[in-house]
Amino acid sequence: MAYEVIDNYFDKDYFAAMQDIIMKSGKIQWEYVETTAPGDENNLSCMFGAWVYENTQVHQMYEMFIGGPETLWEKFGIKSLIRIKFNLYPRTETLIEHAEHKDFEFKHKGALVYLNDNDGYTKLEDGTCIESKANRVLFFDASTPHASTNCTDAKARFNINVNYF
Secondary structure (H helix, E strand, O other), X not given: OOEEEEOOOOOXXXXXXXXXXXXXXXXXXXXXXXXXXXXOOOOOOOEEEEEEEEOOEEOOOHHHHHOOOOOHHHHHOOOXXXXXXXXXXXXXOOOOEOOOEOOOOOOOEEEEEEOOOOOXXXXXOXXXXXXXXXXXXXXXXXXXXXXXXXXXXXXXXXXXXXEEO
């Protein structure tokens, strides 16, 4: 599976603004998601999500990501957007690897923006684990199986999940 990991991807100020809004501002309306992935129904892990864009529904945070040279839209070369979602995985005492899943069944591009350092990771289909590191971006085919985790060494694991063409 082809993937690319780029550290220090965003300008320091733009990245700090994303972190502040998503992790600290209290402006995000997090929704409780009982199951992190299909197949995880019987474990005790959960997550919170905030959908910025999906099925043409737009959240107020959408504007931050579409205009200007540092935005996701420009930097990722997005031609058509499928979804932008914020993920928050609460800390637990034990690191839990969630069930493998595909974001969508059809072939498309995916990018994960890691917002904070923690011991969580994204596991790709070939077994490669991409560590959560602030301002790191993973580009990959999100229609291939992959898995997420929570974390044990930070209050929560935060990332932005972008699906696009």
